[in-house]
Amino acid sequence: MKTKTLAVFYAILFLIGLALAGFSQGIENSGGYISGTSTNYIKFSGSNDLTLKSTTADHMTFGNVEVDLSGAGNYKMTITDDSYVTVNGNLTLNDSLVLKASSSGMASLITNGTISGSLAQVEQHIPSQDKWHIVSSPVASAQSNVHIGSYLMKWNEVDTTWTFMVSTTDPLNITQGYFVWSSSAISSPTDVKYEGLLNTGNKTVSGLSYTANGYSSGDG
Numbered sequence: 001m002k003t004k005t006l007a008v009f010y011a012i013l014f015l016i017g018l019a020l021a022g023f024s025q026g027i028e029n030s031g032g033y034i035s036g037t038s039t040n041y042i043k044f045s046g047s048n049d050l051t052l053k054s055t056t057a058d059h060m061t062f063g064n065v066e067v068d069l070s071g072a073g074n075y076k077m078t079i080t081d082d083s084y085v086t087v088n089g090n091l092t093l094n095d096s097l098v099l100k101a102s103s104s105g106m107a108s109l110i111t112n113g114t115i116s117g118s119l120a121q122v123e124q125h126i127p128s129q130d131k132w133h134i135v136s137s138p139v140a141s142a143q144s145n146v147h148i149g150s151y152l153m154k155w156n157e158v159d160t161t162w163t164f165m166v167s168t169t170d171p172l173n174i175t176q177g178y179f180v181w182s183s184s185a186i187s188s189p190t191d192v193k194y195e196g197l198l199n200t201g202n203k204t205v206s207g208l209s210y211t212a213n214g215y216s217s218g219d220g
Contacts, residue, residue: 026051029060036063038089038113049073057084057108064089064113067097075121079107086110093117097198101125101191115200122194126150129184137172139196144170146192151181158211175203 040063
C-alpha cells in the first residue's frame with residue numbers, strides 16, 4: 001500500500017513539474033486582469049524564451065518592465081498576434097522582442113513610458129491584396145525594402161501627387177505615412193517585418209512645407 005501511494009505521489013509531482021516547466025516559458029491571460037502602476041517593477045528573466053499572450057484588450061497591464069532572457073531564439077520574447085499588452089512605465093529590453101502578425105490580427109504593445117535597449121521585430125499583415133493601404137514605420141531606420149515585392153508610394157507635397165518609390169534603400173521616416181499595394185498578380189507577400197528600435201514617446205514633426213500651386217487636386 002505504501003509503495004502504491006508513493007508511486008501516485010511521485011506521478012503527481014512529475015505532472016506538476018511538467019506544468020511548471022511549460023508555464024515558465026510564457027504567460028497566458030484570457031480574461032483575468034494582470035495590472036500594475038507605472039511605479040511597479042517586473043523583470044522577465046531565465047534560460048527559456050518567453051511568450052506573452054493576452055487576448056482581451058486592456059487585460060494585461062504592467063508597470064516598469066525589464067526583459068533579460070538567455071533563451072536560444074533570435075527574438076527571446078514574443079507577443080502573439082492576438083495579444084494586447086500595455087506597459088504603463090518604462091520598457092527595458094536587454095534581449096530582442098518580436099510582435100507577431102497574421103491574418104488573425106497584429107500584436108498590440110502600448111507603452112506610456114520610454115523604451116530602451118535591444119532591437120525589435122514588428123510584423124504587419126496587409127489584410128487584402130489589390131487594394132491600397134496606408135502604413136507607417138513602427139521602428140527607427142526602416143527602409144523601403146521592408147515592402148519589397150509590393151508597390152510603395154510616398155506623398156509629394158509640391159505637386160500634390162503620390163510617387164512610386166523604386167529604390168529599396170529609401171528611408172521610411174517615422175511619423176510619415178506611405179501607400180502600399182500588394183498585388184495578387186505578382187504573388188506579393190502580405191506579411192512584412194520591420195526591424196529596429198521601437199518608436200517611443202511623443203514625436204515632433206518639423207519642416208512641413210505648404211505650396212499654394214493651383215493644381216486641380218488642391219494646394220500642397
